[in-house]
Amino acid sequence: MPTYRPGPVSLALAVLVALFLLMPLLAVIPVSLTPSRMLTMPTGELSLRHYRSLIEDPRWLDSILLSLRIGVVSSALSTVLALTFSLGVWMFQPRFTAALVGFVLLPMVVPPVVSAVTLYFLLTSVSGISSFFGYDTWLGVAMAHSVMTVPFATVLMLVSLSQLDRRIDLAARGLGASVWERTTRVIMPNIKFGIVTAALLSFVLSWEEIGVTLFITSVNAITLPRLMWMGLRDNIDPAIAALSVILIIITVLVLAVRSVITRRQAAP
Amino acid sequence: MRGTLSDRMGAALLMAPLLLFLILAYAWPFLGVVKWSFTLPTPGFGQYHALLTDDLVQSVFIRTLRIAAIVTVVSVTAAYAITVVWVRGSPVQRVLAEFCILVPFWISVLTRAFGWVALLSNRGLINTWLQSIGFISEPLTLVRNEFGVIVGMSHFLIPFAVFPLASAMRSLDERVLLAARGLGSSRMRTFWTVFVPMTRSGIIGSALITFVFSLGFFVTPAILGGGRSVMIAELIYLRIFQSPDWGLGAAISVVLVVFVGALMALVFRYVKPKQLV
Numbered sequence: 118m119p120t121y122r123p124g125p126v127s128l129a130l131a132v133l134v135a136l137f138l139l140m141p142l143l144a145v146i147p148v149s150l151t152p153s154r155m156l157t158m159p160t161g162e163l164s165l166r167h168y169r170s171l172i173e174d175p176r177w178l179d180s181i182l183l184s185l186r187i188g189v190v191s192s193a194l195s196t197v198l199a200l201t202f203s204l205g206v207w208m209f210q211p212r213f214t215a216a217l218v219g220f221v222l223l224p225m226v227v228p229p230v231v232s233a234v235t236l237y238f239l240l241t242s243v244s245g246i247s248s249f250f251g252y253d254t255w256l257g258v259a260m261a262h263s264v265m266t267v268p269f270a271t272v273l274m275l276v277s278l279s280q281l282d283r284r285i286d287l288a289a290r291g292l293g294a295s296v297w298e299r300t301t302r303v304i305m306p307n308i309k310f311g312i313v314t315a316a317l318l319s320f321v322l323s324w325e326e327i328g329v330t331l332f333i334t335s336v337n338a339i340t341l342p343r344l345m346w347m348g349l350r351d352n353i354d355p356a357i358a359a360l361s362v363i364l365i366i367i368t369v370l371v372l373a374v375r376s377v378i379t380r381r382q383a384a385p
Numbered sequence: 386m387r388g389t390l391s392d393r394m395g396a397a398l399l400m401a402p403l404l405l406f407l408i409l410a411y412a413w414p415f416l417g418v419v420k421w422s423f424t425l426p427t428p429g430f431g432q433y434h435a436l437l438t439d440d441l442v443q444s445v446f447i448r449t450l451r452i453a454a455i456v457t458v459v460s461v462t463a464a465y466a467i468t469v470v471w472v473r474g475s476p477v478q479r480v481l482a483e484f485c486i487l488v489p490f491w492i493s494v495l496t497r498a499f500g501w502v503a504l505l506s507n508r509g510l511i512n513t514w515l516q517s518i519g520f521i522s523e524p525l526t527l528v529r530n531e532f533g534v535i536v537g538m539s540h541f542l543i544p545f546a547v548f549p550l551a552s553a554m555r556s557l558d559e560r561v562l563l564a565a566r567g568l569g570s571s572r573m574r575t576f577w578t579v580f581v582p583m584t585r586s587g588i589i590g591s592a593l594i595t596f597v598f599s600l601g602f603f604v605t606p607a608i609l610g611g612g613r614s615v616m617i618a619e620l621i622y623l624r625i626f627q628s629p630d631w632g633l634g635a636a637i638s639v640v641l642v643v644f645v646g647a648l649m650a651l652v653f654r655y656v657k658p659k660q661l662v
Contacts, residue, residue, distance in 0.1 A: 121562040123469050124572045128478070130466035135485040137463065138543060141500025142492065144510050148503045156503065158513045198403040205399030209392050221403060224411060228601020228645055230618035231418075231638045232411075234625065238421070239414035264410050267403065296395050325493035328603050331622070345495045349502070349608055358503065361496040368491045372484075 142365055149358035156353040167359040176344060177356070184324055184341040187255055191262035192319035198263070199270035199315060204300055207278040208286070218275070225268035233332040236261040240333050253337045261333055262323040269322060270315040277311025278304075310382070418635045425632030432636035442620070442637070449616045452534060452606075453599035459539040460595045461588060464546035471547070472554040490544035498608040501537045502528060505609075529611030537609040542598055546591040553587025586656050593652050597645050617641060 123131070151157050152164035171177045202221065206214055224232050237252070240261065244251025251257050281304065289303045305312065327342040334343055341360075348354040422432050436442055471482035489497060504510045505527035512524040527533055561583070565575045581588075603618035610616070615623070617637060624634035 121473060121559050121566070122475065123473050123478075126572075127466065127469050127576075128474075131470040131474075131482065134463045134467040134543070135482065138467075138485050138489050138540065141497055141504055141540060142489065144500050144504045145496070147510070155508070156506065157508050158510060198406055201399045202403035205396045208399070209396035211393070211396040211400070217400065217404065220412075221407060223407070226645075226649075228597070228618070228641055230601045230603050230621050231415075231642050233603075234621060234634060234638045235411060235415045235418050237625065238417045239410055242414070242417065260410060264407065267407070271403070321491070325495070327493070327495055328618075331603075332625070342493060342495050345499075346604075349495065349499060353502065353506075357499055361499055364496055365488075365492060369488060372487055372491065 145358045145361045145365070148355060149362045151355055151358075153355070156355055156358070167356045168363075170356045171359055171363075174356070176339075177341075177360070180339050180341045180344040183255060183338065187259045187262060187338075187340060188320045188323040190256075191259040191266060191323045192316050194259070194263040195267040195270045195319045196312065196316040199267050199274050200312060203271055203274035203278055204304065206275065207281075207304075208296070208299070218271070221271050222268045224265050225272075229265075229328040232265060233329040236264060236329055237332040252333060253335045255338045258330060258333060258338050258340065259323075261329055262326055263319075265326060265329055266319040266322045270319050273311055273315040273318060274308070277308045277314075281307050419639055421631050422635035422639050425635070426630075432632045433640075435633060436636055436640060442633075445615055445617060445620045448531075448614060449600060452531065452538070452614070452616060453596050455535055456538045456542060456599045457592050457595045459535065460542040460546045461550075461591050463539065464543045464550055464591060465588070467543070468547050468550040468554060472551050486544050486547050489540070494541055494604045495608075497541060498537050498605050501533065501540065501609055505533055505536070528609055529613055531610070531614045533609035533611075534606045534614050534616070537605040538599060538602055541602075541605055542595045545598060546595050549590030549594065550584065550587040553584040553590070557583050589652065589656050593649065597648065600645060601641060 147158055148156060149167055150163040150165070151159040152162055152166065153159075205211070206218065211217070240252040240254075240257045242251075243257065248254075249256060250260075285307070286299055286303055289299050294303065325342055326340075327346055330338075330340055330343050331346065334340070339347075345357050345360065348357050423429065425432070467482055467486060470478050471486060472479075474482060502509065506512070507524040507526075509528075511527065512521075515521045516524065527536075557580070562575060562579060565579045566572075570578070601618050602616065603622065606614065606616045607619050607622075610619070621634045621637050621641075624630045624637070
């Protein structure tokens with residue numbers, strides 16, 4: 118059977134777009150190897166000094182550890198909240214489901230800067246009550262990140278539940294399984310790929326979150342993107358180039374591994 | 386069995402934690418922001434009046450709409466070109482296109498903006514190269530202006546524009562295209578008169594997503610605009626942190642939400658949300 122394939126013009130345009138998409142990612146590689154203190158192209162010799170400064174400068178290490186901690190806590194919180202909510206929607210199909218799901222997805226739809234102002238209001242209000250859970254604290258940031266990531270986790274859970282065969286759950290129910298048993302023995306094992314993906318996506322979104330973080334931190338809770346932001350705004354530090362190269366390599370590796378796993382799942 | 390008392394209890398118990406969390410940590414503070422816009426510094430509609438009369442705010446609004454419109458056209462066009470190959474290309478072409486779409490998609494907005502700074506700044510790759518071949522003597526100003534903002538934002542938004550287009554192109558019946566070609570229509574004509582009209586819902590969805598994202602965009606304009614081409618989101622930030630005027634910052638936020646909501650409602654009257662994703 119013949120198929121409709123893109124012609125030479127389409128291919129040429131697509132190549133241009135692909136180059137545009139990859140160009141800035143490739144551009145950081147030479148910059149990261151410059152021996153200069155400034156953001157310049159290396160002329161002649163190359164140096165790894167900016168990679169070394171990532172390890173030696175405690176500020177980078179501290180913020181990496183802080184971002185990891187915030188990412189893990191906020192991802193755990195949004196995964197659990199999204200999972201319970203989606204299970205409720207799927208098992209009981211309550212009235213007003215569309216409206217409730219719509220409400221949960223709001224932080225994803227509302228312009229991020231408005232969410233940032235909203236969370237700034239929240240954390241400055243909470244600061245008056247508790248000193249370790251308000252503005253510029255790591256727990257406050259973790260909670261704010263959960264607000265921002267929970268809609269994405271919920272979408273992933275609902276999608277993977279929608280692919281689950283209801284008859285499996287009905288069979289379990291008919292055989293006398295309780296809600297708890299149906300959830301933990303029947304439903305969750307079947308959507309475990311979705312749960313893991315949701316947790317991973319929440320972590321990644323928190324790890325690179327900057328729009329909201331800028332509004333709710335000042336000097337204490339300096340996450341990695343916050344530190345990069347400071348380096349980008351004031352005096353551009355080539356260590357950011359080194360860090361960017363590392364992050365790009367990790368992304369490419371994770372995507373490669375993921376595509377291998379998905380392909381194996383698709384062809385069992 | 387549906388709708389029995391225990392079922393309703395179960396649903397409520399499972400759904401309550403997330404709903405409570407978002408009511409306390411999102412809905413309630415949002416109402417607080419609305420309250421700020423009416424009470425700071427003095428109660429009343431003063432801030433909204435200021436929005437309508439302040440020249441700076443007006444110019445930022447107009448600039449934001451202009452940049453968002455340009456970015457939408459650029460992103461949707463570029464996304465269309467690469468999506469055609471991602472969806473309809475040969476297996477190898479598909480893998481390559483997917484790589485070029487997903488790698489930038491997963492990389493943080495800061496890294497991507499930084500990449501553009503490295504390319505476009507006065508001592509960046511493009512200027513260094515153009516000077517070394519003697520094409521220009523003085524570096525071109527490519528960043529810290531609207532050009533840089535448009536380039537960086539389009540780069541960020543292309544992958545988002547791809548997804549609605551891809552789903553529209555996937556659901557398209559290939560036989561119609563083959564029929565058009567079989568009846569003697571040229572590639573170009575088939576593309577413009579059959580392919581593009583059939584992906585209309587994807588184009589609308591993709592344009593809506595891009596435009597809405599552009600309106601509230603903060604990071605890329607702030608870095609690549611270098612404080613010179615301020616957009617709404619950065620103006621909100623400046624009003625809250627630099628010239629503390631929380632009331633005005635809150636009022637702009639409220640207007641932005643209302644505007645985005647109205648825009649989405651308008652588009653959804655003509656296209657069903659399900660067709661978009």
